[in-house]
Amino acid sequence: MPRPAAGFTLVELILVIVLLGIVGTATFSYLGLGAQMYADAADREKLLSQSRFAVERLTRELRNVVPNSVRVSSETGKNCIEFAPLISAGRYSPGIASGAVTLFSPAGWTELTSYSQPLFMTVYPVDASTDIYQQGRVASLLNLSATGNELSVTASFATTPRDSPSARMYFFGLPVAYCQEGAELYRYQRTGLDQPLSGRTLMAEALDTEFYVAEPPFQYQDSLVLTRNSVVHIRLAFKSLFADRLVFNQEIHIPNVP
Template sequence: MRLKRGFTLIELITVIVILAIVSLGVFSFVSIGTRIYVDVTKRDQILSEARFVMERLSRELRRAVPNSIRISDNYRCIEFAPIAWSSFYEDIAVSPEPATDEIELASLDGYQREMNDRVVVYPLEPEHVYLAGDDHNVPPAADPVSGNTLTLAFAHQFATDSPASRLYIGRQPVSYCLLGNNQLTRHTGYAYRDVQSESPSNAGIGPGVLMANYIINDPLDANDRPFRLESATLNRNALVQLQLRFELNEELVVFNSEVHLPNVP
């Protein structure tokens, strides 16, 4: 006669406890692995955004009209006028000469006009680029280019000649602004303004395009400002210092870049 065998209560409880411990260990291992993966993914996202915005901004600044770069009084926005075209002129109307709306250039081959394009000659400071009025803008309607003759919107007198007879056509301004929600946005599609705005909300320059998140710079701290401009000296051209601090999940990444501006008036 065979004896019937089975688990005792103690054996059953022991097995359940062992399975629970093993399951807890496996869950913890998977949880830690998942957390590490998520953290690495977010870190890569921050690094990608940071590299992209630093490279994009640096390239655009190098292509800016000389002395068109300006930083707002609260250090949250940097603005500049991209170069649409540059050439040498034969002659321009300089006060007290009569104003004229035509300029003879060495070449205009390849120039494609856009809204708010502006002619700039020998700009020594931002005020020379962002002058109020549009009499030295390229007209948006009709074709302003005939051969090597550039026609302005209205007759205009320039403040001074360029020693090298160099002329720039600036595209509509571009602004990069650090918002209060730790986002960096790019704004364009607006007209030239003599007074720079301290924020997009009261500037009429539109909502902008998001370029980066998680930027925690404090512009009120002189050592933590995202944008700094150093004017040209006898020994070097002007340069812009960029410092963006990114933070996510208490992990800090700092990007610094020094952009040398090759263009001269």
């Protein structure tokens, strides 16, 4: 009696192909879901890291500025906050009209005398942000000489300002600005008090532009309202590739009195 031929029937082959297709589809969907979850988590982590860095950097710089040097500006597609970074401060004697004064600091003046960038000086109080940028109370021609804890300063003002009630001077560097431009946040620095913003550096990206239709990202309440402090409100919103929104809403207090 002849033996039956070995092999698979057409029905069996079709069933195997169907089963392999089902298993392959399920496996691919499982692996695809895992890859999507990983990409989602990685994008959120990247977004969180860069947004935290940008907000922390801006916050630290704003906490060390010349009082009343903060100003905000808005134009189409661009919202900026600008300020003069404080380098050092102290009380002077005799009166500012003499053109040559002496300041004292227990910590000394190493940071100030070793400052390599352009340095400016203003007499407290700075009445408004225009005083810094229009140089109404700013001396840029400085001659500094430190001996121990004493600093001798020879300064030249375009118009001699009135003396400070507390004999207070501030030394500051070139103004800095943070600007939201579309979906990016840039940091600028002026090359002079009367020069335009330049040298921009990208600080963060993936900002949610829809978030700024109602309110700008930076708001400033100056000392004309608050006697002892100015307040800066920061509202930065970021959007991930998966349309998640991450919002930083921060309030920074800037002291206006020595």
